[in-house]
Amino acid sequence: MTLEGLSSVAILGAGKIGGAFVRQILQKTGIRVYATGRRVETLRGAESLGAVATRDNDEAVRRSELVVIAVKPYHFPQLLSEVKQESWKGKIVVSLMAGVKLATLRAALHGAKVFRAMPNLNAYVGKSSTAVSENLYDDASRTVEEFLGLFGQVYWVPEEYLDVWTGLAGSGPAFIAEVLDALAMGAVAAGMPRELSYKAVLDVLEGTAILLKNGFYQHPAMLRDDVTTPAGTTIRGLMVLESGGVKATLMKVIEAAARRSREIGNEIDSRIREKINSRIGHTA
Ligand SMILES: NC(=O)C1=CN([C@@H]2O[C@H](COP(=O)(O)OP(=O)(O)OC[C@H]3O[C@@H](n4cnc5c(N)ncnc54)[C@H](O)[C@@H]3O)[C@@H](O)[C@H]2O)C=CC1
Numbered sequence: 001m002t003l004e005g006l007s008s009v010a011i012l013g014a015g016k017i018g019g020a021f022v023r024q025i026l027q028k029t030g031i032r033v034y035a036t037g038r039r040v041e042t043l044r045g046a047e048s049l050g051a052v053a054t055r056d057n058d059e060a061v062r063r064s065e066l067v068v069i070a071v072k073p074y075h076f077p078q079l080l081s082e083v084k085q086e087s088w089k090g091k092i093v094v095s096l097m098a099g100v101k102l103a104t105l106r107a108a109l110h111g112a113k114v115f116r117a118m119p120n121l122n123a124y125v126g127k128s129s130t131a132v133s134e135n136l137y138d139d140a141s142r143t144v145e146e147f148l149g150l151f152g153q154v155y156w157v158p159e160e161y162l163d164v165w166t167g168l169a170g171s172g173p174a175f176i177a178e179v180l181d182a183l184a185m186g187a188v189a190a191g192m193p194r195e196l197s198y199k200a201v202l203d204v205l206e207g208t209a210i211l212l213k214n215g216f217y218q219h220p221a222m223l224r225d226d227v228t229t230p231a232g233t234t235i236r237g238l239m240v241l242e243s244g245g246v247k248a249t250l251m252k253v254i255e256a257a258a259r260r261s262r263e264i265g266n267e268i269d270s271r272i273r274e275k276i277n278s279r280i281g282h283t284a
């Protein structure tokens with residue numbers, strides 16, 4: 001199935017990332033979107049974008065060929081109890097939940113073609129960097145790749161990278177935002193107004209990203225060296241950066257975020273297995 005063959009998509013949990021998906025789908029395609037949520041504001045927000053808003057997750061799944069799971073990981077067990085098992089059958093399901101493993105998803109969503117993806121909030125403007133696992137089904141994989149392409153760049157990766165991807169690219173916009181805020185505050189400390197500092201910092205980010213992305217420098221360190229004049233301003237700043245251990249700290253930031261993604265995956269896996277076992281226990 002190509003994207004053109006897709007008539008309806010369900011976004012279960014149209015919050016921040018789900019809402020960004022709803023927005024892009026409706027801006028770029030004629031696909032009907034069923035958006036679910038628990039709060040009135042979530043439903044109204046999705047409706048104002050042009051989605052069919054409902055609290056009924058089962059109906060949204062039944063009516064759609066492709067289903068996106070965009071609830072928080074710890075809401076997944078509750079979501080599962082709201083959708084009949086047979087409703088998942090034959091559906092293409094893309095989970096955006098941090099940490100939740102393919103094995104967990106497969107155990108919970110019997111008969112569905114399951115994908116685990118990690119986008120980021122830049123999906124809101126079609127600039128996400130999204131990783132997805134695993135490329136097992138020809139047709140469904142093509143559909144998923146085209147679908148995720150609506151939100152930005154798509155990379156097929158082995159599942160073992162997804163927790164790291166979550167720490168780096170999923171959480172990344174928050175880390176970058178903090179760094180930008182800190183740089184702008186530094187300029188304020190040195191005497192420049194906040195608004196002007198912030199504008200300058202965003203321009204610096206954009207230009208530096210373009211230089212690096214277009215291959216003008218093979219490595220960020222080469223760009224750094226071109227900016228750094230002996231006994232000039234940059235080296236003084238770099239010395240402070242190094243003595244504050246900023247580089248090591250940023251490395252640890254990504255490691256910690258990736259570790260947390262793995263932890264979440266294990267926590268949710270045990271909760272889902274318990275749920276499945278108690279279901280089996282009930283029917284036995
Ligand atoms: N916010 C981000 O930048 C990113 C988030 N993610 C993942 O996406 C998921 C959602 O994250 P956010 O959008 O930040 O959270 P959010 O809280 O903004 O959105 C989740 C939505 O799901 C709704 N919800 C909860 N239980 C529900 C249920 N049983 N049925 C229907 N709706 C239900 C909530 O009311 C809320 O509107 C998480 O699993 C997160 O790991 C992935 C990539 C980036």
Ligand SMILES: O=C(O)[C@@H]1CCC=N1
Nearest residue numbers: 098166169170171172
């Ligand atoms: O903070 C989180 O857990 C989610 C996953 C990636 C971005 N937000």
